[in-house]
Amino acid sequence: MELYLKTNNTASAVALADIPQVDYEALYADLAERMNDSRYHVAHYFATEVEAGLRFYLLLLDDTSAEVLITSFQPDYYSEEGLSSLTALHPAFHPFEREMHELYGIHFNHHPWLKPLRFPHDRRDKNSTMDSYPFYSIEGDELHEVNVGPIHAGIIEPGAFRFICNGEQVLHLEIALGYQHRGVESEMVRNQNRLRQTLIAESIAGDSAIAHTTAYAELIEKLAEYKPDMDLARERVVAIELERIAMHIADTGALATDIGFQLYQVACEALRTMTINTTQAWCGNRFGKSLIRPLGSNHPLTAEKIELIRRNVKEIRRRYNEVRCDILEAPTLLARFEQCGLVPTHEMQRIGGVGMAARSSNLLRDIRATHPSGYYATELHHTPITKRDCDVMSRLATRLDEVLQSADYIEQILADYHPTDNIAKPDYAAPLRGEALSFALVEGWRGEICHVALTDSCGNITKYKVKDPSVHNWLALAIAVRSEGISDFPINNKSFNLSYCGHDL
Amino acid sequence: MLFGKAKILRSHGWQYIPDLKNVTLTEEFRGFPLLSDTDTKDDIERAAAICPTGAISTSPLTLDMGKCLFCGECARCAPRNIRFTNNYRLAATRREDLIVEVGQTEPKFDREAVRPEIAKYFGKALQLREVSAGGDASIEMELGATGNVNFDFGRYGVGFTASPRHADGLVLTGPISRNMAEALDICYHAIAEPKIVVVCGSEAISGGLYAESPAVERSFITKYKVDLWLPGAPTHPLCFIDGITRLREKR
Numbered sequence: 224m225e226l227y228l229k230t231n232n233t234a235s236a237v238a239l240a241d242i243p244q245v246d247y248e249a250l251y252a253d254l255a256e257r258m259n260d261s262r263y264h265v266a267h268y269f270a271t272e273v274e275a276g277l278r279f280y281l282l283l284l285d286d287t288s289a290e291v292l293i294t295s296f297q298p299d300y301y302s303e304e305g306l307s308s309l310t311a312l313h314p315a316f317h318p319f320e321r322e323m324h325e326l327y328g329i330h331f332n333h334h335p336w337l338k339p340l341r342f343p344h345d346r347r348d349k350n351s352t353m354d355s356y357p358f359y360s361i362e363g364d365e366l367h368e369v370n371v372g373p374i375h376a377g378i379i380e381p382g383a384f385r386f387i388c389n390g391e392q393v394l395h396l397e398i399a400l401g402y403q404h405r406g407v408e409s410e411m412v413r414n415q416n417r418l419r420q421t422l423i424a425e426s427i428a429g430d431s432a433i434a435h436t437t438a439y440a441e442l443i444e445k446l447a448e449y450k451p452d453m454d455l456a457r458e459r460v461v462a463i464e465l466e467r468i469a470m471h472i473a474d475t476g477a478l479a480t481d482i483g484f485q486l487y488q489v490a491c492e493a494l495r496t497m498t499i500n501t502t503q504a505w506c507g508n509r510f511g512k513s514l515i516r517p518l519g520s521n522h523p524l525t526a527e528k529i530e531l532i533r534r535n536v537k538e539i540r541r542r543y544n545e546v547r548c549d550i551l552e553a554p555t556l557l558a559r560f561e562q563c564g565l566v567p568t569h570e571m572q573r574i575g576g577v578g579m580a581a582r583s584s585n586l587l588r589d590i591r592a593t594h595p596s597g598y599y600a601t602e603l604h605h606t607p608i609t610k611r612d613c614d615v616m617s618r619l620a621t622r623l624d625e626v627l628q629s630a631d632y633i634e635q636i637l638a639d640y641h642p643t644d645n646i647a648k649p650d651y652a653a654p655l656r657g658e659a660l661s662f663a664l665v666e667g668w669r670g671e672i673c674h675v676a677l678t679d680s681c682g683n684i685t686k687y688k689v690k691d692p693s694v695h696n697w698l699a700l701a702i703a704v705r706s707e708g709i710s711d712f713p714i715n716n717k718s719f720n721l722s723y724c725g726h727d728l
Numbered sequence: 729m730l731f732g733k734a735k736i737l738r739s740h741g742w743q744y745i746p747d748l749k750n751v752t753l754t755e756e757f758r759g760f761p762l763l764s765d766t767d768t769k770d771d772i773e774r775a776a777a778i779c780p781t782g783a784i785s786t787s788p789l790t791l792d793m794g795k796c797l798f799c800g801e802c803a804r805c806a807p808r809n810i811r812f813t814n815n816y817r818l819a820a821t822r823r824e825d826l827i828v829e830v831g832q833t834e835p836k837f838d839r840e841a842v843r844p845e846i847a848k849y850f851g852k853a854l855q856l857r858e859v860s861a862g863g864d865a866s867i868e869m870e871l872g873a874t875g876n877v878n879f880d881f882g883r884y885g886v887g888f889t890a891s892p893r894h895a896d897g898l899v900l901t902g903p904i905s906r907n908m909a910e911a912l913d914i915c916y917h918a919i920a921e922p923k924i925v926v927v928c929g930s931e932a933i934s935g936g937l938y939a940e941s942p943a944v945e946r947s948f949i950t951k952y953k954v955d956l957w958l959p960g961a962p963t964h965p966l967c968f969i970d971g972i973t974r975l976r977e978k979r
């Protein structure tokens with residue numbers, strides 16, 4: 224029997240009946256072996272209530288063949304034995320197994336780190352609360368602990384960080400999240416108002432509103448058997464690349480701020496303003512909220528807007544490149560960023576790192592290239608940027624280059640674009656396929672976003688699962704700061720700039 | 729090296745907005761909504777039905793900016809009833825003033841509701857502690873932007889501080905996740921009196937999309953005196969700057 228159903232990121236939704244239901248032991252044996260190969264990584268793994276207990280779904284990505292492997296299993300609900308933990312072999316599974324443990328009390332045998340993930344309101348053990356997070360501790364007269372959060376010094380989201388230090392050196396950092404949990408996944412299925420679902424998607428992570436909403440829209444379109452026409456697909460790519468430019472510039476500035484390099488800081492602040500004001504001139508919102516809608520758009524580009532975007536992006540590219548060239552020659556900056564916060568390639572792969580952080584550790588994870596959909600699949604052949612040094616500077620250097628690349632893409636896409644009136648108005652009521660599983664993979668500026676939905680026989684969405692790249696990458700930050708001075712934590716943190724709200728949901 | 733820096737400086741020139749009180753945003757920006765009645769109610773009923781946060785009431789027609797996420801969809805369903813203008817001066821001193829009525833042409837900012845001691849103590853300098861409780865990061869970034877090179881709100885002595893002990897007030901963002909409710913409360917009490925409370929963003933004002941979620945705990949809003957309500961999703965930096973400026977003005 225086939226263990227997996229094979230599909231890809233451009234195919235339509237799959238019928239639940241077509242998804243193999245396999246024996247967990249067989250799946251475990253297969254994954255134990257298969258996941259040693261870096262061409263595979265896990266996109267999503269979750270459980271959902273069915274009549275006779277729980278059904279587990281797993282989505283695996285094959286980066287070489289662009290295939291998405293889907294499977295499921297349904298263990299005996301009354302069995303007390305638990306499941307053998309995949310995390311024990313492949314740490315990349317840790318957030319998924321922890322989530323299922325937290326929600327349903329499933330025991331994963333030999334899981335090395337079966338701790339709460341986000342303290343959701345519908346967790347199994349209500350006695351487990353934010354305040355009782357079981358932090359790791361080490362005994363020793365020489366050691367001390369540093370507690371940070373949940374409220375941080377700046378205007379940012381909350382999360383609790385605990386460092387165990389030997390003098391100024393960090394031995395261990397543990398990050399406890401969940402403070403931002405507001406019930407995204409359960410609100411997604413509270414009712415079937417798709418405008419409401421779209422707005423929830425926009426609020427998963429405000430700095431990635433365009434990317435997350437694109438994932439939602441593509442997921443819905445697959446269920447509605449709707450192929451977006453080329454113009455719509457093209458405009459979505461312009462939007463998502465603008466978002467990437469804005470956030471990469473913001474992070475360049477933030478890294479400069481943390482080492483007191485004011486010139487780059489203010490230059491990047493101004494450039495980010497210019498970028499998000501361009502998005503605002505397009506759709507009325509600086510973060511691109513309202514720009515992406517299922518089955519259409521409320522803000523199709525006009526000749527004037529195309530002209531404006533091209534002009535601004537060209538200027539942003541020119542000015543950012545000046546900053547970029549100067550950064551690459553600034554010894555005081557390089558001295559702080561080079562060889563700091565290392566996450567070696569194999570380590571990044573083991574923990575399932577994705578996105579620009581993975582690429583900065585020379586691990587090619589980029590949905591635009593490996594599992595492209597829409598315009599990326601047909602027109603724009605993306606060449607991912609990777610860096611070899613695996614340090615803070617690499618993560619900055621990836622941004623430095625990606626801003627220019629995204630700007631070039633936008634220019635290339637818009638140069639010969641003469642919009643017609645083809646783009647439809649959004650449709651919030653198109654009938655959706657029943658008894659189906661639909662997923663969408665989108666490369667946001669942080670990395671791989673994966674949304675999965677299940678429908679009932681009437682085409683109502685009954686389960687909605689969101690995965691922000693931060694779910695994988697928070698562990699990379701914890702690894703990066705090991706053995707660094709604690710004073711280098713801020714630059715490491717900024718070099719990843721992970722999402723709290725995208726993680727906590 | 730120096731040449732590179734000189735180039736960056738020359739390329740950027742002056743970036744700050746000279747007069748923060750007279751900025752006009754792009755026509756696309758959705759700010760204060762204008763409402764009008766029509767004979768038939770069909771359009772507006774459709775708009776009310778699709779509004780994801782229940783911000784619209786039909787009889788009589790009102791739109792609650794404290795619930796509105798400014799998605800603009802209602803204005804597409806009922807263009808004769810609702811039109812969003814680019815007026816970003818949305819601040820209110822009383823929660824009920826955020827409910828816009830038919831024929832209203834300006835947001836209501838009730839000076840009478842401003843405590844006189846605010847101008848007295850905070851008129852020259854105001855340091856704020858921001859607490860995000862389920863905010864989606866866009867609003868936190870907008871608050872950060874108020875101090876950036878373009879807006880430079882710091883020139884009026886307003887800024888954000890790390891410790892609540894150094895703060896004159898609290899700025900709340902997010903629908904108040906249950907897991908943050910206690911930390912928020914502790915932070916509030918750590919700020920010395922007299923202090924102000926600013927509730928920033930529609931999600932914070934009403935809970936927004938998460939108003940009915942079991943994962944939020946919103947008693948903070950009713951427990952403490954709120955001095956300023958700032959709608960938006962996210963609140964535009966200029967809305968924040970305008971609201972805080974008017975709150976501190978001497979009467």
Ligand code: SF4
Nearest residue numbers: 779796797799800802
């Ligand atoms: S713009 Fe505001 S009132 Fe209108 S539908 Fe959107 S959230 Fe509702």
